[in-house]
Amino acid sequence: MFIGTTIYALINTAILALMAIGFNLTFGISGIANFAYGALYVLAAYGVWMMLNLLHLPYLIAVVAAVILNLILGALIYRFVLIRVRGQGISEVIATFGIGLAVLEMFSYFGWVGFEYTLPVLIDRSYIIAGTYVDMQRIIILVFSIFLILGLWFFTHHTSIGLAFRGIAQDERTALTFGIDSDWIATLSISLGAGLAALAALFIIPLGSISPGEGYDVLIKALAVCIIGGLGSTGGVVMASFIVGFAERFTDTYIGSHWTMIVSLAAILIVLIVKPSGLFGKQKELEERI
């Protein structure tokens, strides 16, 4: 039981990291907390579902189109809405939360909820690992999540362009001094975050079904991971995903599933009391961001 719980805790960690990485990337680059993130996640899932079931497009085309649509949508949200309230943190939150709310509630209103709204798994197979049943989709999520985060980390820490990007992210004054349009960087940050939300949905939704509730759920989980890890830090996301991922699964197995949610919330509370900037948060000067 211990090994099985550990395996599922690892998978849970990967899922949480995948859910949070886009939200975190946006914040790390431009300091914008995109509360429409959950809606963008759900929107991409419904988008793929429609392309598959109504337009009968091939799977690959549908997912590529959904990711591109999310990239564009993210950029539009910045260019048409956020640009006008840029720099006013509360207004940014209200604007993005409002957009998210409108999208999710619209899906609820039209009754797009039910088991038929789901996405196909990539490979329909499963294995017994150390006596524990694990399906291929979860293994793929684990592997993809590791590669995505390592890739992002490598890009931002070991390529010159990534370093330049991080530098700009840390300091708007520097960006402007060297002729870089900081609005363009912010557009890119929301756009990339939205693209990552789509990717996360494509991998994670096949484990369940699409519903507006998923949007709220993803937003809350992304927030939890970012609050615990420290907004904007990749290391923080990984660390926090481990903490929440393991705490949830082990509570589920050894204490009872109705305690699961309490454990994550308790973790948030403890972190907020002990170190409000999160484990890897900004308290250290010029902490590695993104």
Next chain:
Amino acid sequence: MSDTQLLKVDNLSKSFGGVRALHHVSFDLKPGELLGVIGPNGSGKTTLVNLITRFVKPTSGTVWFKGKKISHLPPYKIVRLGVARTFQMVKPFYNLPAFKNMIISLYSPRMKQLAGGRYGDRDAVALDLLEEVGFERDAHVAYKLAGALPQGYLKRLELAKAIALEPDLFILDELFSGLSLAEVASIVPIIEKMRIAGKAIIMIEHRLKELFRIADRVIVMNYGEKIADGTSKDVMESEAVKSAYLGTEAD
């Protein structure tokens, strides 16, 4: 404006709420000219820099650069036209080696413009530029973390980042402040070299002696107004300057 002018500042004003930080300031700058800007603390020197580079929006007035009106452009576009600035307070990336601090400059759109998108090995370019501003290559200073460098090197790093943009106008805000006499003496030749290369330079300075020696012309600010404009000698002897600086020149 006549085409012998590189920069024309016309009636520039800025108020922050009730504070009149800059009041109807006008001057011209020719290509290759070194203009010093002096004045007591809070007299509006940094505000002038911020208005020219548009980091701060003017309340009124116009700035022209190379015959083009720039006072309505965002800062990043002004940089791309060839205006580079350094800051009074340097903010390097302390956790990166000095030469890696150059990357944002070397990846900037201005760089892409100049090099047609092909720039080759940026690390090598960074090391060359740093050598130019006095990072001794043999001592491998460029590889040290910026956080481990003394102030004199950080100011030179700041200068190298500006040089990398290959601007036609440098605006240097108190480059010499916080430096020892020896450090200032080591930076002066770099500035002379920039002048020989035909660059126009605006230097905001509190170090009057060093500035007067290299400036072609000096303007004096007091309470947001320009109170004198002339050669170093004229300005040094002017009564307005003496009274503005009374008691503050003692550094």
